[in-house]
Amino acid sequence: MKYQYAEIEEKWQRQWEQDEAFKVVDNPEAKKYYALEMFPYPSGKLHMGHVRNYSIGDVVARFKKMQGYNVLHPIGWDAFGLPAENAAIANQIHPDIWTKSNIAEMKKQLKRLGLSYDWDREVTTCMEDYYKWTQWLFVKFYEKDLVYKKKSPVNWCTSCETVLANEQVVSGLCERCDSPVVKKNLSQWFYRITNYADRLLEDIETLHGWPDKVKTMQKNWIGKSIGAEIDFGIDGFDQKLKVFTTRPDTLYGCTYMVLAPEHPYVAELTQGTEFETPIREFTERLARLSEIERTSTEAVKEGLFTGRYSVHPLTGALIPIYVANYVLMEYGTGAIMAVPAHDERDYDFAKKYGLDIVEVIRPSADSPEAPDALYTGKGFLVNSETYNGMTSEDASQKIIEKLNAEGIGNATTNFRIRDWLVSRQRYWGCPIPMVNCPTCGIVPVPVEELPVVLPRDVKFSGKGESPLLTSETFMNAVCPTCGGHATRETDTMDTFVDSSWYFLRYTDPHNEELPFSMKAASYWMDVDQYIGGVEHAILHLLYSRFFTKVMYDLGLSPVGEPFKNLLTQGMVLKDGAKMSKSKGNVVSPDEIIAKYGADTARLFILFASPPEKDLEWSDDGVDGAHRFLNRVFRAVTDEDAVKGSGEVVLTYEDEKALNYVMNRTIKKVTEDIEDRFNFNTAISAVMELVNEMYRYRESGKDRWNGPLYGAASEALVKLLAPFAPHLMEELWHGLGKEGSVHEVAWPAYDAKALILDEIEFAVQINGKVRDHLVVSKDATQEEIKNAALALDKISDAVSGKEIAKVVVVPKKLVNIVVR
Known part of the structure; x- marks a missing residue:
């Protein structure tokens, strides 16, 4: 008989579908297991990274089912997103058609892999029966004061006249037309994820089944810092300059101030002065750089003097104010007190521009003076008036008390994390269910009127703001409060919103009354094993945790954390690089399945490397x-x-x-x-x-x-x-x-x-297995060596060669080293 893989695989895929072999129902009497891989974006074709992710999940699901668990193993589609809209612009094909065509193709490929998905629970985020509930949740978050609107800078292509995602900006230029990209302030929607910063941080300690590296990445992203907010006066200006510092003990070492280029004071402080033009040109240039480019440790520190001075809150000294590339508006207050003797970035900047460096911390009380040197640790204060000789900890406390008493500062906790900007000036996304009424202002659409459906009568020009503005049928609305004429919100939601709760919808995907029932969610949640790429370790997982906590507080979710265990699989590489069309190193899953069968593709990708490591094709x-x-x-x-x-x-x-x-x-x-x-x-x-x-x-x-x-x-x-x-x-x-x-x-x-009277040894020659040997468990090392050398295959292989040594690894192997 011959292994006819194509016939066998087609036969059993057909049989499994006919038998509904993977359909699962809630069964409170049975122990449950929820196995989930991150759902794919329907780009059109599976790649080997998909095959690896889904094969890992399928092994877990099938294994648990054979162990007697009632296994939930669903799949769906993260179907909104920019590529569909770009395809609409480039090919004049509607995003809905493009997306559903890709889903059909990828679904066929997934089925060819023999994955044990319950397709009856399939969810697609661009379908009305899903995004209705994404909108419903938006309204519920809004009612809980977890949604608000404010002006915020976006990447704006000056030629395409449209908003660009960060990844669409390459070296300050639009990837599509190579035109300059600038920052433009638009009124946009935010989720108050910062309200949950403490809980998100504290509950990381409960995630015992998560990799340490992912937990560390989340902690760093949340970035809790305990310190002080200090108000610096500005000479000749009636506003205070508020800074946050984790090191109030270094306050006397502040020799200059730095504002982020985006800080609202920059324009006011320089307006009408000789510094206005060069600083405006400087800030416009920096606006074209990404956050990573700005904050890289390898980036050259650069800045300009504003011509203005701040007033030191304790000494009254005048301190020059600079604008520099290494401070971001998104972190802290967008302004820092620079202490070059005790901060590496400040030190580099001060050395470059010849600014004062004042030592105020020494490692120990008897440390020698170190002027013009850098020390970033804690220790004992010097050059700090009445605080000299105090430890950093004691001085920090005393300085905060003084600032608080004088009304110019206070102890505070700061977070690196910022509220989640969810507005996208796009068509192909979940419409934000709000209307703008001239009388009532911003009003949510009543939940009973959801969904707000994406219109079909839009134009995709690639220019201007959201294509939704071109649809009169969409734009014209009635105010739910006063019944007057209103206009709909034309921003759509970040696709991370769609993927922040889909795992809960899987528990009850056909519910028409709620996003999911508490009964179904209580049976299946939390997800026992979540599997996906480490590239999602921060945003997707953090947003999913945030959504789950809010839904828990709203009485919707039975759990406060969504994923009990997390596996982040490595990438699939070829010739040492990640597979990509541009590198010409892509291996098509279809070609492998056609040549070898799906079982071979699965077995290789599971055998070639541990799942958390990168895999070389x-x-x-x-x-x-x-x-x-x-x-x-x-x-x-x-x-x-x-x-x-x-x-x-x-x-x-x-x-x-x-x-x-x-x-x-x-x-x-x-x-x-x-x-x-x-x-x-x-x-x-x-x-x-x-x-x-x-x-x-x-x-x-x-x-x-x-x-x-x-x-x-x-x-x-x-x-x-x-x-x-x-x-x-x-x-x-x-x-x-x-x-x-x-x-x-x-x-x-x-x-x-497993209790043997005899033990089997693998017998190697220079590290390569050549035969096996079974000996008594009581055999001495010498008897084992002699028995190994007496094996026919071994004696033939070492004939005429010098045996340098014979190593016996107890109960495992014999290695014969020959020259």
Whole structure:
């Protein structure tokens, strides 16, 4: 018989669909398991990164189902977004048509992979039955004062006359037309995520199943800092300059002030002076740079003097005010007190522009004077008037008390995180359900009138503001409060909003009364295992946590954290680089499936690397995975391998060896999937079982133990079922079994079988396995060495060579080093 992978896979995909094999229903009597991969954007074609993500999730889902869990394993589409709108502009095809066509293509590809999704729970964020509830949640957040509107700068292309996302700005130019990009203030909508900053930070400690690196990234993004806000006067200006510092102990070392180029005082302080023009040109140039470019440690510090001075709150000294590239409006107050002796960035700037450097902190009370030097640690104060000799901690407290008493400062906590700007001046997104009434102002659309539907009568010019402005049917509305004429909000929501609650909709996807019922969510939530790329470690996961907490407070969600366990898989690389069309190193999943089958594609991508590590694509590795599946096929179907049933009786040593390896493999695979997600080592263990089965077929063919080999075949098929589901389903039925292999219980190992009178050693020559050796567990190292050297394959291989040494690793291997 030949392994006809294409026929087998088509057959079982058709059968699974006919049987609704993966449909799941709520069952309070059954223990649940919620396995979820981050849903895809429908770009048109799957790539190998998708295959890896979804194959990992499918192994987990199938494994848990065989362990007896009621498994929820859904899929859907993160279907709003800029690429669809760009396609509409470039190809004159409506985003709805483009998106749904891509979904159809990718859905077909996902089904070809044999993934165990419950397609009845499919959600698509651009469909009205989904975005109705995204709008509903927006209104509920608004009612809880978690939504507001204010002016905020955006990237504005001067030629396209449209707002650009940060990733569309390349070196200060529009990626589409290469025209300059400037900052433009627009009135936009925000979620008050900062109201939840403390809870988001504190609850990170409860995420025991998350990688430490992701938790650290979230902590850094939230960026809680405890310090003081201090008011500096401005000479000849009636406004105070408020700064935040975590080091009030360094206040006497402040020798200049720095404003972010976007700070509202910049224009006022320089208006009508000789500094106005050069500073305006400077700020316009910086506005074309990304935040990363501005704040990079490698970026050259540069700035300009404003011609104005601030007043030191304690000494009354006049301190020059600069505008510089290394301060951002988004952080703190957009202004800093610069202490160059004790801050690296301030030090570099001061050295470049010849500004004063005043030492105010020394590492210890008897440290020598270090003028014009940099020290960023804490210690003892000098050059700080009455606070000299105090520790940094004591001085900070005393200085804050003095500032507070004089009404010019106070202790405060600051966060790096800023409120979430959700406005997008786009068409292809969830409409924001608000209207603007000349009489009543901004008014939410009543929830019973949702959804606010995206109109079809829009024009995609690529210029100007939102295409929604071109639809009169959309723009004209009635004020829900006074009944007068109103206009609709034309911003749509950031697509991160859509993906911040989809996991809850999966629990109850057809609910027409609510986003989901508490009953369904209480059964399924939280997600037991979430899987996705580490690139989403901050924003998507943080926004999802925020949404879940708000919904918990609203009485909608039964949990305050959405994901119990998180796995962030690595990228798929080829020739050392991430696969991309521009690099010409893309491998098409369709081509691999056509040539080798979906089971091979899945097995290779799970075997080639631990899931959290990057995976280097290897054509040879794919071929090797396919050869292995052929070996499995022959081991379970060849006529020589007569299967049997009944009690397994072990008489001969080769029978004991096979029984031992079978049980060891069951234990190893179970632990590797359950505890560590080490799919690569789990597959490697199964390979050893297959090798042992082939060895037994040679040694035991004259005294065949049918029940033993049948048990090994059955265990093999069950163990590989989550990895190569189509072939294992075929082999299961070939063994004469009823029902689906994916519905049977996961195999259990016999602990007694793992206690051997004999131990198997792998025998290597210069690190390469050449044979195996079974010896008594009581054999000495010398006896093991001699037995290994006496093996026919080994003696032939070392003949005529000098044996440098023989190393015995207890209970594992013998390595013979030859020259």
